[in-house]
Amino acid sequence: MRAVGIARVCAAIAGAISLAAPARAEDTIKIGVILPISGGAAYVGQGIGDGVRLAVDQINAVGGIKGRKLEILLRDEMLRPDASVAAAKELITKDGVKFIIGPATSATSLAVSELAKTEHIVNISPSAKTEAITGSKLHEYIFQLAPTTDVDGVRSVGVLNKIGAKSVCFTGFDYAYTQDWFKAIKANMGAIQNAGEFLVPLNTTDYSTVIGQLIASSCDTVVGTMYGGGFIAFVKQAAPFGLFKTKKLLWGANTGDYAVAKALGPDFPEGVWAAASDIWYYEGSDAHAKYQAALAQLQGRKETDMWPITGYNAVNFLAAAIEKAGSDDPKAVRDALEGLTIDSPLGPLTVDAKTHRANSPEFYGQVNSVAGSPVKRMSPYELVK
Amino acid sequence: MLANPIVLFIQVMNALSLGMSLFVIAAGLTLIFGVLRIVNFAHGAFYMVGAYLAYTVVQTFGDTNLGFFLGVAGAGLGMGLIAFLIERFLLTRLYDKDPMLQLLLTFALVMILRDAVRMVWGSDQHSISTPPALSGAVNLGLTYYPTYMLFLLVLGPIVAFALWFGIERTRWGRIARAARLDREMLSALGVDVNLVYAAVFVVGSMLAAIGGALAAPRSAVDPGMDALVIIDCFIIVVIGGLGSLIGSFVGALILGFLTIFGSFYLQEWVIVASYAMMVFILILRPWGLFGQSDEVRH
Amino acid sequence: MTSRPQLIFLLAVFAVLAVVPFLGARYPVELATQVMIFSLFALSLNVLAGQTGNLSFGHAAFLSIGGYACAYFLTRLGWPLAVSMAGAVIMSAAAALIIGALCVRLNAIYFSMLTLAFSMLVWAVATKWRSITGGDDGFVGVDVPIYLTNPYSFFWFTLAVCALSVVALWILSASAMGHALVAIRENPTRASFLGMNVKRMRLAAFVIAGAFAGLAGCLLAMYVRGMYPQTAFWTQSGQVIIMVLLGGIHSFIGPIIGAAVLYLLEVITEQYTEYWSFVMGLILLAIVMAFPEGLVGIFSKLRAPRRS
Numbered sequence: 001m002r003a004v005g006i007a008r009v010c011a012a013i014a015g016a017i018s019l020a021a022p023a024r025a026e027d028t029i030k031i032g033v034i035l036p037i038s039g040g041a042a043y044v045g046q047g048i049g050d051g052v053r054l055a056v057d058q059i060n061a062v063g064g065i066k067g068r069k070l071e072i073l074l075r076d077e078m079l080r081p082d083a084s085v086a087a088a089k090e091l092i093t094k095d096g097v098k099f100i101i102g103p104a105t106s107a108t109s110l111a112v113s114e115l116a117k118t119e120h121i122v123n124i125s126p127s128a129k130t131e132a133i134t135g136s137k138l139h140e141y142i143f144q145l146a147p148t149t150d151v152d153g154v155r156s157v158g159v160l161n162k163i164g165a166k167s168v169c170f171t172g173f174d175y176a177y178t179q180d181w182f183k184a185i186k187a188n189m190g191a192i193q194n195a196g197e198f199l200v201p202l203n204t205t206d207y208s209t210v211i212g213q214l215i216a217s218s219c220d221t222v223v224g225t226m227y228g229g230g231f232i233a234f235v236k237q238a239a240p241f242g243l244f245k246t247k248k249l250l251w252g253a254n255t256g257d258y259a260v261a262k263a264l265g266p267d268f269p270e271g272v273w274a275a276a277s278d279i280w281y282y283e284g285s286d287a288h289a290k291y292q293a294a295l296a297q298l299q300g301r302k303e304t305d306m307w308p309i310t311g312y313n314a315v316n317f318l319a320a321a322i323e324k325a326g327s328d329d330p331k332a333v334r335d336a337l338e339g340l341t342i343d344s345p346l347g348p349l350t351v352d353a354k355t356h357r358a359n360s361p362e363f364y365g366q367v368n369s370v371a372g373s374p375v376k377r378m379s380p381y382e383l384v385k
Numbered sequence: 386m387l388a389n390p391i392v393l394f395i396q397v398m399n400a401l402s403l404g405m406s407l408f409v410i411a412a413g414l415t416l417i418f419g420v421l422r423i424v425n426f427a428h429g430a431f432y433m434v435g436a437y438l439a440y441t442v443v444q445t446f447g448d449t450n451l452g453f454f455l456g457v458a459g460a461g462l463g464m465g466l467i468a469f470l471i472e473r474f475l476l477t478r479l480y481d482k483d484p485m486l487q488l489l490l491t492f493a494l495v496m497i498l499r500d501a502v503r504m505v506w507g508s509d510q511h512s513i514s515t516p517p518a519l520s521g522a523v524n525l526g527l528t529y530y531p532t533y534m535l536f537l538l539v540l541g542p543i544v545a546f547a548l549w550f551g552i553e554r555t556r557w558g559r560i561a562r563a564a565r566l567d568r569e570m571l572s573a574l575g576v577d578v579n580l581v582y583a584a585v586f587v588v589g590s591m592l593a594a595i596g597g598a599l600a601a602p603r604s605a606v607d608p609g610m611d612a613l614v615i616i617d618c619f620i621i622v623v624i625g626g627l628g629s630l631i632g633s634f635v636g637a638l639i640l641g642f643l644t645i646f647g648s649f650y651l652q653e654w655v656i657v658a659s660y661a662m663m664v665f666i667l668i669l670r671p672w673g674l675f676g677q678s679d680e681v682r683h
Numbered sequence: 684m685t686s687r688p689q690l691i692f693l694l695a696v697f698a699v700l701a702v703v704p705f706l707g708a709r710y711p712v713e714l715a716t717q718v719m720i721f722s723l724f725a726l727s728l729n730v731l732a733g734q735t736g737n738l739s740f741g742h743a744a745f746l747s748i749g750g751y752a753c754a755y756f757l758t759r760l761g762w763p764l765a766v767s768m769a770g771a772v773i774m775s776a777a778a779a780l781i782i783g784a785l786c787v788r789l790n791a792i793y794f795s796m797l798t799l800a801f802s803m804l805v806w807a808v809a810t811k812w813r814s815i816t817g818g819d820d821g822f823v824g825v826d827v828p829i830y831l832t833n834p835y836s837f838f839w840f841t842l843a844v845c846a847l848s849v850v851a852l853w854i855l856s857a858s859a860m861g862h863a864l865v866a867i868r869e870n871p872t873r874a875s876f877l878g879m880n881v882k883r884m885r886l887a888a889f890v891i892a893g894a895f896a897g898l899a900g901c902l903l904a905m906y907v908r909g910m911y912p913q914t915a916f917w918t919q920s921g922q923v924i925i926m927v928l929l930g931g932i933h934s935f936i937g938p939i940i941g942a943a944v945l946y947l948l949e950v951i952t953e954q955y956t957e958y959w960s961f962v963m964g965l966i967l968l969a970i971v972m973a974f975p976e977g978l979v980g981i982f983s984k985l986r987a988p989r990r991s
Contacts, residue, residue, distance in 0.1 A: 037957045038499065040609025042508035076953060081821050081911040082903070086717060090950065093834075094710035107911065110823045114908050118832065130820070137823065174653035175819045199653040202810070202819060203613055205604060208399035208534075209648035216392060229605030232512050237603050240515075240522050240531030263510040263605065266448075424792060426921065475972060485738070485928050489971045492925055496964030504958065616803060616917065623796045657811055660804035667797045671789045 028071040029064075029328050031056070031318065032091035033311075034084055034102035034112060037076035040203075040229050043259050044104050047307025048126055049074060052101060054298050054308065055315035065322050070315070077103040081111035088112050092119055098330045099124070101314045106130035106176050113142045122330050122337070124317060126310035127277075130176050134356045141334055143351055145313055145358040146277070149177060152252065152362075153184020155384050156223070159250055159273050159364055160185075160192055165221035167193040171210055172225030172252070174199040181225065181252055195219035203230070211238045220248060227253035232263055244269040256363060256378045257306040268376045272367045278309040278346070279363050279378060291345035303375065313344050313360065317351065346383065361385040387649070391528045396645055402534040404641025405541025406599060410614060411621040411633045412548055413592030419628030420565045420585040423476075423487050427494035428593050429615030434467065435460035435594025436606045437502050440511050453516035457598040464594030465587045472586040477579060495611070503608050511606040519602075533602055540599070544592070545634050552630065561585055565628070620659065624666045626676020635674060684733060684856045684865060689936045693849060696939070700842055704835050712838045714950065718943050719845045720902045725926040725938035726852060727895035733932040734861060735888050736868035737787075740795040741802025742896055743919035744782070747809060749775040749897025750904035750914060751816055757905070758826040771901040772894050778805075779893020780886070787885040799917060806915035821911035825904050841902055848895055855891065856935055864888055929970065 033052055035045035056070045064070060073095055075087035084103050091097040092115075099122045103109050109128040116123035117139040125133055125144045129152060134144040147155070160168065168189065172178040178199065186194060195217050198210045207226075211234075214222055222243070226234045231253070238244065249272045254260075256276030261268050280292055280303050291312070295304045318333070320342050325332035339353035344360075351358045365381025387393045414428045425431075439456035446452035471494065479486045514520075515533045522529040552558035563571050564581050572578045597610075604610065621640050625632025643662055647655035666674065703715045728742045752774040756767035782801045786794055809816045816822055831837045855861050867874045867881050875881045904910045913919065922945070930941025948966060952959040 037508075038503065038608065038960055039612075040605075040607045042503060042608050043510055046508045074957070076957065076959065080913045081823075081909060082907045082914060085907040085909070086950075087953070089713050090710065090954075093708075093713050107820045110820055111907065111909050111911070114824050118908070132820065132823075200648065201653050201656040203609075205600075205613060205617075206399075206403050206644055208403065209396065209645050212392060212395055212399070213649070216389075229510055229607040229609065232510060232605035233603060236512070236515070240520070240533065242522075259510060263512045265512070265514070267512065267514055424795070475968070478972065485932075486971050489925065489928050489967060492921060493964045493967035493971060496960045496967065498964075500958045500961030500964070504961070612918070619796065619799065623800070627792060627796075654811060656807040657804070660800060660807050663800040664797070664804055667793075667800055668785050671793045671797065 028069050029322065030071045030073055030091075030095055030097045030099075031315065032088065032095070032097035032100040032102075033072055033074045034077045034087055034091075034100060034108070035074065035104050036079050037074070039079055041079060041104065043228070043305075044127070044307055045077075047259070047305045048102070048104060048311035050295070050299055051126075051308030051311030051313075052315050054295055055312045055319070057298075058294070059315070059319050065319055066326075068328075070319070073097060077105075077108045079105060079108065081108050084108040084112050085115055088115050088121075092121055098122065098328060099318055099333070101126055101311065101318070104128065106133070109133055110137055113137060113139070116141045120330055122318070122321075122333050124314045126314040127307065129181075131180050132176070138356060141330065143317070143337055143356045143358070145310060145317070145349075145351075145360050147359045147362060148357060149180035150184045151359050152181055152275075154188050155275070155362070155364065156181070156185050156250060156252070157188040157190075157192075158384070160189060160221065160223075163221065163248055163250070163273060165192055165248065165250075167195045167219045168221045168223055169195040169214060169217045169219035170197040170199075170223050171214055172199060173202045173204070173227070173230060175202050177253070178225040182223070185223065193219075200226075205233065207234045207237045211241050211243060214238075215241055215243055215246065221250060222247045223250045223252070225252045227255070228260065231255055231260055235264060235269055236267055239267065239269065244271070249273060254306060256365060256367060256381075258303050258375065259305040259307075261367065261377065262303070262375045264376075265374060268367060270368055270376070273364070274367055274378065275362045275364045275384075276306040276378065277360060277362050278304075278306040279381065280304045281377060282363065282381075282383070284383060285345070285347065287343065287347070288345040309345060310360070313342070313349060313358075316342050316344070317349075317358075347385075394527050395530065396649065398530055398534065398538065400642040400645040401638070402538040402641075403644060404638040405539075406537045406596065406603075407614075407617055407621060407640060408541045408634055408637035409544050409599065410593050410596030411618045411625075411637055412544065412630060413589035413596070414618045415622045415625070415628055415630060415633045416548070416592070417586055417589035418622065419630075420561050421476075421582055422484065422565070423491065425589075426488070426491040426615065427498065428590075428618060429611035429613075430495050430498035431464055431468070431590045431593035432597035432600075432614050433502060433608075433611040434498060435464050435597030436513075436601045436604075436610060437506050437511075437597075438463040438594065439598035439601055440506070440513055440606050443513050448514045448516075450516045450518045453513070453519075453602075456513065456601075457595055460594040460598035461591040465591040468587045468590030469583060471590075472583045476586065477582070480579075480582070499608065499611065508608065513601040513606065515602040537599060541634075541637070545630065548630055557581070557584065620663045622673075624663055624673055626673030629673065629675040632673055632675030684861060684933070684935050685853060686934075689934060690853075692936055693853075693939075697842075697846060704838055709834060712834055714947070716834070716838050716841050716906060718946050719841050720899055720906060721923075721926065721946050722939045722942040723845050723848055723902070724896055724899040725923055725930070725942035726849070727892045727899060728923050728927050729932055729935075729938040730852065730855070730888050730892040730895070732927055733934075733937070734856065734864035734868060735885050737790070737794045737885070738924065739786075739798040739892070739920070740917070740924070741798035741800070741805075741920050742892070742923055743915050743917075744798075744802035744805040745775045745779055745893040745896035746900040746903065746919065746923075747805060747910065747912070747915035748778050749900030750910040751809065751822060751900075752897070753901035754822045754825045754904045754910045755815060757828075758822075758824065761826070764828045764831070768898070768901050772897050775897020775900065776890050776894035779890045779897075783886050783889030783893065787882050787889055799920070802915055802920055803917060806912055806917075809912040809915050816910070816912070819912060821909055822904070823909045825908045825910070827905050827908065831905065837906065841906070844898065844902060848898060852895065853935060860884070860887070925967065929967075 037045045060069045077084040106128045109125045129146045198213045251274045256274035321333045321336040325336040341350040365378030439460040442456035442459040443452045519533045621636035625636030647658045749771045753771035756762045756770045926941040927938045931937035952962045
């Protein structure tokens with residue numbers, strides 16, 4: 001009985017290994033994409049993935065790169081660094097992937113970047129903002145497209161000065177992005193006073209205490225970083241206490257995005273200052289209009305979210321670099337990426353040859369009700385480069 | 386800052402409100418354990434399903450008072466039906482088997498439901514507004530306080546009383562209590578024990594779903610909302626004593642106060658404190674504050 | 684626990700593993716390394732679950748303690764490999780001694796819940812103790828000795844560590860102590876009448892389980908070149924429980940089979956669908972529902988004392 005069972009298991013394992021062994025050999029350029037697909041950040045993975053798909057479709061529609069089509073291999077990062085590394089190893093060693101886009105969050109990005117370093121794989125981080133990725137952990141093969149927290153800090157202080165903040169209190173999830181961004185703001189805010197920092201653990205569900213502390217604080221402006229579901233919960237818990245009536249708010253973590261505004265609908269607090277890497281209603285350029293039209297078709301709605309542009313730019317950088325290098329050798333592509341400029345939907349974008357950063361532009365603005373739209377938008381807004 | 390009576394009052398109210406909203410969910414978990422002796426890891430997933438069901442109902446009927454309460458009822462009924470099917474077609478076949486199989490089943494349900502909500506509702510963030518009748522704040526004399534939080538605070542004791550009454554004062558409750566002690570004896574007496582088990586599992590699961598629906602106006606409805614609430618529930622149920630209703634009530638209050646006042650003094654270090662407290666209480670009283678040790682029960 | 688067919692199976696497994704690097708592809712080597720690490724982890728849990736009947740809901744705590752210790756010793760302190768590994772094992776064993784001393788007094792679900800509480804405490808500390816663990820970003824970048832940077836040499840190293848661990852655990856299982864532990868599982872009261880110090884024996888099992896989990900954690904940290912708080916989270920403990928229960932807790936090789944099957948299924952499902960969790964859940968459900976007899980035989984022994 002047991003022997004039969006064991007034999008069955010052996011057969012299953014053998015089958016599994018043979019299934020997992022390399023099988024495909026078409027001449028495509030494979031791009032490994034590692035994003036959060038399950039869990040609370042799944043909407044981010046969905047968005048970045050849409051941008052990647054759009055760019056790949058467009059490139060393949062005109063015949064690919066020198067006749068070779070692009071192929072996406074998507075894996076779930078599960079918001080777990082070790083799972084991200086395992087997925088990346090699989091992509092590299094089983095599928096022969098030489099380019100990886102993602103993951104989305106700072107912890108998973110750092111983990112995969114470490115692997116890219118040893119495996120000599122080009123790794124483009126589309127959306128993570130942590131300094132460490134191209135700061136203390138910089139290596140030859142990692143490139144970071146999103147503006148880092150240092151850049152965000154300078155841009156945010158610009159907003160603080162514009163809205164006349166005299167005294168600021170800080171709140172947010174206790175994690176690297178929050179700490180880095182706050183440090184950058186504090187370093188640049190000059191005469192603006194720091195009225196205190198009130199952090200909560202990552203993924204907290206109850207914000208009552210910190211809301212009470214913010215209301216009691218003497219600050220006139222609250223700078224915060226809760227994102228996604230955390231921001232939604234914070235806002236709904238803070239509104240009845242009147243936090244938004246007494247304080248001005250500047251929110252990081254891409255709160256100007258459509259996805260969050262749509263979920264909150266009328267509950268989105270009026271007048272919050274926020275940022276987003278893209279807004280569908282920007283009408284500043286033809287390139288953006290063209291991009292939005294294509295994206296709207298892919299997503300099946302006119303009101304697209306901000307995440308796709310990060311994946312879109314990542315693929316276009318990669319494609320341009322492969323084109324320029326004339327091969328898909330990771331070392332040649334990496335050299336080509338340094339100092340490379342592409343025409344992004346928001347204008348020319350350059351990866352700095354030394355820092356490996358593109359510091360993509362972002363929209364900054366005040367979220368307000370707009371006539372005829374149930375979803376609030378940034379109005380006014382400006383594109384900050 | 387807590388020297389200010391108004392601030393102190395608000396924080397105490399916050400702690401009570403948080404504790405009571407968690408109690409509703411945890412009560413379901415302890416009920417199921419108390420009678421069926423199952424540690425239901427899927428309880429958090431049931432909570433999530435409840436929130437999503439409420440979201441759908443509210444989308445259909447609009448952000449009105451009626452829409453919201455239909456949503457809460459729909460969450461309870463919908464999840465109750467799912468729980469009934471799970472109990473009838475899956476759990477019931479495992480009662481005579483090893484408890485480990487039941488544990489594996491609840492793990493399987495967690496994995497299935499996590500993706501099922503994404504298949505049905507997508508990956509987007511969702512949200513339910515506070516119903517008009519419960520939005521805003523009421524004047525409590527000392528200060529204004531959010532109506533919805535007051536509602537949760539009052540609802541907890543009502544649910545607790547209803548459950549207590551159902552368990553201690555009704556025939557069904559007596560049968561359920563007997564079923565947890567001696568199943569064979571009860572069925573020998575001609576009682577349909579399986580029906581009792583089904584009823585308890587359904588009611589316990591409905592509480593999780595209703596808890597999810599009630600949490601929705603204070604949180605986001607997203608595919609990750611199950612992972613953390615289940616730990617909060619475990620803490621409550623374990624420190625209160627597995628299977629003890631009053632224990633869960635007290636446990637929920639302890640966690641509520643610890644979270645609110647812990648955040649006040651410790652800020653983000655509060656996570657360490659809440660698990661340290663759970664460990665501490667369990668070391669002192671392994672079977673929880675109101676639980677009985679196995680030796681006593683048998 | 685141990686038997687001749689199982690010994691033959693183990694020898695066959697190691698023989699197959701020894702062939703893997705010669706298949707000419709790197710992916711099977713990587714996959715086999717991952718499977719070995721998780722098999723060792725599952726095997727360590729079974730010292731507790733299989734030999735004493737107590738199911739820890741927080742075993743991942745020791746995986747992460749071993750992992751962080753290894754990462755810290757190798758990278759921050761620059762200790763040699765052998766010293767770092769020994770240090771990591773000692774750290775996780777010491778943690779297991781402290782946690783175990785408080786847990787082994789309890790039985791069944793109360794034991795499970797206290798272990799769960801401790802593991803979440805470890806998770807919370809790992810998230811907050813930034814100077815040692817790197818906080819929520821994790822301990823990124825572990826300095827692996829240069830001779831282990833090649834995936835093939837790391838495979839051989841993992842194989843050697845796992846083989847030695849399996850031998851050690853097999854000897855333990857077949858030893859007088861192993862039999863005593865099983866006796867305790869079957870009937871603790873009788874065991875204590877026979878003059879056994881039940882608590883001390885269970886504590887010994889807890890420490891051994893923790894030590895080998897720490898060893899697995901050390902391998903994991905070196906393999907992924909980092910260590911992260913998620914490794915201590917309850918879902919990781921849940922995963923290893925599934926592995927052990929799936930394979931069966933009453934045989935020595937059960938956890939190895941369970942770990943291999945679950946891990947490979949997960950990896951494969953993930954390549955084909957974004958709803959991998961759904962598919963895995965259905966498979967698990969099917970196994971539980973359709974083949975309870977297959978598992979019942981394995982579990983029935985555990986149930987017996989409860990009915991008496």
